[in-house]
Amino acid sequence: MAKTVLITGSSSGIGRETARAFHDDDWTVYATARDPATVADLAERGCETAALDVTDEEQVRATVDAVIEEQGRLDCVVNNAGYGQFGPVEDVPTTALHRQFDVNVYGPHRVVRAALPHMREREEGRIVNVSSVAGRVVTPGMGAYAASKFALEALTDALRNEIAPYDVEAVLVEPGPVETSFAERANGELAGVERSGAYESVYRLYDDSEVFGGQSPVAIAPEQVARTVLEAAVTPDPRARYPVGGFAELSLKARYLPDGARDTAFGLLNRLV
Template sequence: MKKVAIITGASSGMGKSTAFELQTKGYKVYGMARRTDKMNDLKAKGMEVVSLDLTNDASIVNAVNTVLEKEGRIDVLVNNAGYGSYGSVEEVSIEEAKRQFEVNIFGLARITQLVLPTMRKQKSGRIVNISSMGGKIYTPFGAWYHATKFALEGWSDCLRIEVKPFGIDVAIVEPGGIQTEWGDIAMDNLEKVSGKGPYASMVKKVVDISGKNKNNLTPVEVLGKEIAKAATEKNPRTRYLKGYLAKPLVTLRKWLGDRTFDKMLMSQLK
């Protein structure tokens, strides 16, 4: 019997790349996302496509039940869905801040809750949470995004300890800069929210730096392979740090004091 993998946010980027990698490794793959029309290529390769809106509890319940009714088991959950809501703390609405947490934390937590009973009964399972180097560092105008990823890091650590006695492993993948639509969406949102207000001059510098770095970003396939590795290797690490600037920035943040790291960031905005 094939092992079964669920991947959220499988309509593009790292999620889609991971879906192809896990299918190559022999898994029965269920790609989940809101934009099911963007997953026709997965369907064409024999993967299952399921609609999933992480802000809607009924949608989450239905998605997990769909897999269980067809397969009767779940071996891997890759919590990949998420987005970056950028803008100054002053100008991002609390409504949008709550939506950022709804998708990046609470929706992720809910689908995890729903797969755990099956994994416990199997006495096996693997949960891979896609965090970010942004769960270890901070950048201007990313307060709400970083808040969700900092939260995901601690949440995942607690989960790992709780489920270990049941044969379930939890791994965190912390991508750096990757060639996906994530960055463009984040910067477009930043300009929309804070591009004309009191923070406009700093916003312009941040957007310009993001544009200049595009050619340096890590190909999405590299992360697809890393996520698939975290999902399948026998003794997974607790964390996988991969992608443009991920290791140097996280290392610097670890060893530099707050003020020094602040100065390093601000020096890039002169």
Template structure:
């Protein structure tokens, strides 16, 4: 019997690469995303399309219920869906800050809640939460995004300890710079929110740096390979940092004093 996996945010980037890789590896994969029309591209690769809006509780419940009705089990949940909303903390409207948390944290937590009873009953399962190297340190103009990723790091630690006695593993994957749509969305939001006023000069420079860095990022399949290792390993690591810049940046944030690390990041913004 093949294992059953749900991959959220599967319409593009890391999610699409992960869904395809797990399907090739013999998993029964449900690729979940809000943009259901884009999931059609995955079906030719053996991935089953699963409409999912992480801001709508009824949609989350329906998605999990469908997989259980079809398969009777869920072995893997890859919580990949999320986006980066940038702009100075002073400038970003609270409604946008709340939406960032709704997608990146609460939606992730809700679908995890719904698969946990099945995994506990099975005595096995694996939940992989995709955070970011930006879940270990923060940069200017990414305050709300970093806040969500810091939150998922802590949430994952608690989940890991709670579920371990039931044979369920919780793993965090922390991508660095990756060639995905995330970069363009983050770059545009920085200008939209802080392109005028006190923060304009640095916000625009950040946006340009995102645009230049996109071509230098790692291929999404680099992360997908790591996720595959995490869900197939007999005893997975609790965290995997992967992709361009992730390991050195996280290491530097640990060893350097805060103001020294701030200075390094600040030079990039002038």
């Protein structure tokens, strides 16, 4: 019998390509999105589709229960739904920070809590949380987004050890910039921030640079991330983390620099922009 995967945030980018990758690997795929019309083409391709807003706990539980009722199993969850709230920490309102955590942290938590009882009972299953290189290295102007990804990484690290006795695994996938509409939405969220006037150099970094966007010269294709997600789901003995792309792997090495050295580098960048 084919294995079953539930993927959140399948309407575009990484989620859409991940649904295709699992389908091509002969999984039964439940591709979900807030608006099911955005995944209609995946239904035509042979995926099951459903409306799922990860901020709605009742809908999360109902969707997970429906998958298990229809298929009798849920082998893998891919928590991919998310977005980026950019902006200097002082300028980002607390309501925006809350929304960021509601989607990027509480959302995966809701899905995990709904899926785990079934996985523990079967003593089989895997949680793949799509994080980011920003979950381990933070740059100015990305405090809210990075905080949500740091939190997701911490939750996953704890979860990995808690569920190990039940033969259920939790894995992190950490891409750098990806050729998706992520940066476009992040720029939209940034545009909604009321600027205090104190951090114009930080705004210029995002206004004038494509380093963090989908058009960045270091951005990777979403298909590459999707292949890594699939690898993380099917590898018999998965690693705890899967950085994706050369930029991600290089950036993660910055964690080993002294804090003062990183701060000096950011100060230099601040003067340059």
